[in-house]
Amino acid sequence: MKGFKNWTLLLYFSLSFIGMELVLREFTVGGSIFSLDQAIISLFAIAMAVICFLVCSLFTPRVNRILAAICLGLAAGVFASQLVYHRIFTTFYSVYSAGNAGQVWQFWREALAGIVGSGLQVLLLFLPMAILLAVGKRIISFAKIRWTLRGILAVIIILSHTGGIAVVQAGEHQQSSAYSYYYEKSFPVHSVQKLGLITTMRLDCQRLITGWTPAITPPPIEDMPIWTPAPEEEAPVEYNVMDIDFAGLLAAEEDESIQDMHRYFQISPPSEKNEFTGKYQGYNLILITAEGFSHLAVREDVTPTLYKMVQEGYTFTNFHTPLWGVSTSDGEYVACTGLIPKTGVWSFKRSAGNSLPLVMGNQLKRLGYQTVAYHNHSYKYYGRDLSHPNMGYEYKGIGKGLVMKKAWPRSDLEMMEKTVPEYIGDHQFHAYYMTVSGHLNYNFYGNEMAVKNKKYVKDLPYSDAAKAYLATQIEFDRAME
Template identity: 40%
Template sequence: MTYSDGTNSGFSRRNHYVGQPAVKVGSSNFDYYRKPEKSHGFAKRVAFFAYFPLLILWLETDLKIASGFDVLGGFAFTFLFTIVLSAVLVLLCSFSKRRGVNRGIATVLTAVLTIWYGVQMIYYNVFGTMVVVSSVTNGGAGQAFNSIDMIMTAITSRIVFVVLLFVPLAFFIIFGGKLFDFSKVKLKGKLIVLLIAVAFQIGTVLAVGIDRDSSDTKSNYNLYYGELQQVAVCERYGLYTMQRLDISRLMFGYKANIRTNSKPKNKESTADEITKTEQKAQIMSADFSKLTKSTNNDELKSLYEYFDSEEPSYTNEYTGMFKGYNIIFITAESFSQYAIDKDLTPTLWKMYNEGFQFENYYSPAWGVSTTDGEYANLTGLIPKSGVWSFSKSAENNVSFPFTLGEQSRKLGYKTVNAYHNHTYDYYDRDKYLTNIGYDYSAIGKGLDLGENVWPNSDLKMMQKTVDDYINSDSFSVYYMTVSGHGGYSYNTMSERNADLVKDLKYSDEVKGYLAANIELDKAMEYLLARLEKAGKLDNTLICLTDDHYPYSLDEFDGVSELAGHKVDATFEQYKNAWLLWSGSMKKPVKVNTYCSSLDILPTISNMLGLEYDSRMLAGTDVFGNKEPFIVFADRSWISQNGKYNASTGEYTAFKGAKGKDDIDELNNRCNNLFTVSRMILDNNVYAEAFGDTHVTGK
């Protein structure tokens, strides 16, 4: 018998719901029909569209909390700027007709984002900055994580936040199939999604531009359109936006205007002194007016006009004090004033207490760890954000005529060498140290220390290299040490000198730091003894400073432990020691002037009687006529009258300050120093100004 519904089963008729299509279950004559489930397709599709914005917001928030950033202050911008990325990710997961393929793509994208944010979290925890594209393409991020112990220590210290990063991935794998619709999106739907995302992007960019006339270095406009401040942009706009800006500037270049009303002032009464003593301006032959007229590059025009309007430094009582001396410049890994101790490090103590005592010296930490510290020390310029500045300079054959390597070669020094007791091509040192005039030796390139340990011994490096130059009529030598490298619980030099610090009332990590620097002191003791034996101690100038403060102690609050109080992370953390000494000095010289690592090159150049143009460096001669001005990576600054915290906008005047700072003017000056330094690197400006005078080593 056949029923009106077309079936031949009485069971089916009794279970057939009127007005609804039957849902067949079973395969025999006893098939039955059940009521169909209510469709949730639209809700699942909306849920999937919301998934990626919420995922990225979760990752950004977790990263910010783990890094100590202000979450609420940049919450809206962070969310709005990620909408375009979220839209693109959603559409990437909606191209296939097969839902399983789309779900697989979404899972992979979720995993990639999670891992990348995790890498950034750990990297920032260790180095205080973010991984940028150039660090990945150059292999620097991998080089930075040179020890599994360092990685594990960083992960352990942030384990809760690392686990939280993976919560969305686990959630998606378990519940994604039930909660989301992975169907292919039609072309019309794709266009609507993209148009909505673009509209949000345009609106957000317009909102950023509201305060474009502000001199505040942390204004929305300056953070987005100014010289890239990696950490500050990440805090305000999120990691994704910071990396988008970084990539766009690498691909398409970047231009910024030099702001007006930012000329540095001279110290009080200096003008009268200059007139009385007929001191000479520290300038060279560059004709900036002619250069301005000869270029069609608007950025270069503004730079030449800036140089032309700059007040130069003048010669002073220290000009030529060490003229004709041999030169030994040492950048000591993670060195600090806390490593100077009469009993533990007597040679370092001797050099500081018998030499120039820079009591207000600061060594700002820049974006790329050690190599950026070297760049500031050796060139007197601020490293460019987002790239390895020294590596880029070598790649583009950029000339640095004021560096001691190039100057020494032009002056006819018989030996111009550089040494490093680690892998020769680490951070591309084999390229950039030869590019500034040095003949370079390191592990794997002419230097064999006779042992394979981490880190290598500074003492052994001295013992293996001093004979290369000690008998030369004149020498200019550069050392980059490594014994003080972080990870003091597994630092071989810390272990080697452990007995000398075992009774100190410090934590094990701090003891390890001091023990590692004892190896540096032994190296200096050996060096001074050899110079004295060769009769070269009294005509050799030795300069020693750090590449960066010992940031690997941050996780243990070690710097505060050494200081005996909680150290301010904006300013005091970067206060350091600059040792400038010669055996010919009869008495120490106390220097109260505020100064930084950018001031080393112009100061030494003046004391050696070298020709340089003081208008074309970010640093200034400490003993010159310009007012001191220290800038930090986050655009905070210190003047002779006070200090400005760029993160809070708070200015603090020094007690007894004679003058009052114009904050807007000094903010402009701070921004200009970053812009000018970048322009010099990007445009090989010294070669443009002075012609092809570039000399290199091998």
């Protein structure tokens, strides 16, 4: 019996980590306990448990007990923060985002509401640490172990980790399988469901350090003819073609990836010009990424300006917005660049180091337009102070050129009233806006835009959260008048 007690801390770590994985999955992405995925999660969790046990068996029983409580507390803190983050954003944060947590804590109200809303689950995650501190001395051994046992534990780590990989290999290799998320792609929501949070964050950390990107098989360029325009007919077709010397670029380039890109673009057939090509030449352009906007915000009685814009503007019926990993910033990156963001990093912030000649700001600035950008929240948030000037904009935000009444969230209408006079005039202009009035949380006690416009929605037959959401979008609607 004494021999068994020497291993009780290892057993406790194993059960605690597996339990945390179960709690997180149950209250976020879901998943069966009796599945291959759960076997994978358990094996990787046991490997982490053995590592913690090794660390917590190197010193005196008192020190080992303190270290064990710290390990369980840190693990519970990570799991709880991911659970709360998922409750707010319906995804999990990356290791890269955790490194920028100072910015994220500007939204402490949303975090607090998420913690309160997830109170029971958070308590369950911290329960192992609480039990260890309360009765751990009586049921768990914190004794220092011999070196021979440490060697055995090292073998167990290898076996458990290898076992997890073996189960991954033995399972399906198709898209959205555990294998695909372990080796081929990065999508935290599905990865947590298939591999568990411990493994998802470990892989995320490894990939961040090594600069890993998903392997992409280039098209068989050798078998594809270089595009040449068709012979002229009665009504010659015009193409959207730029005069680019790909042969010269290939000869001067040493990077194989960029060479592949040059070859690909060289053979890609250009799009044909149509009746819309050049239709708006010489027009001014205002481009807006609207925080929290949805078609559900469009109502003729509540948001008449948005309704008018939707009814009289272009309707894109084949349009889809995925759930991006970096929330607003990834969506803004797509809207401004037309590129797909890389999972696990802040793509927009990183783009500040790239040349972006084809984005609207740089294109229109080259044509002599005044190009300006505004954001009615912290100008540095998500690194916009780096990304937006790189797109050719004179950029202003709170803390750099844009002075507004302090509120959370701030008013889109007030931003328009203060900024539109800066560029409206006889000259051509392009203005880009990232709004904030539509930001969550949607309630009538912490969201000042919802409180401001409550009178317009108070009699609608919806929940308070739905009415508060519409109230925030009313502020955006007024900004569009």
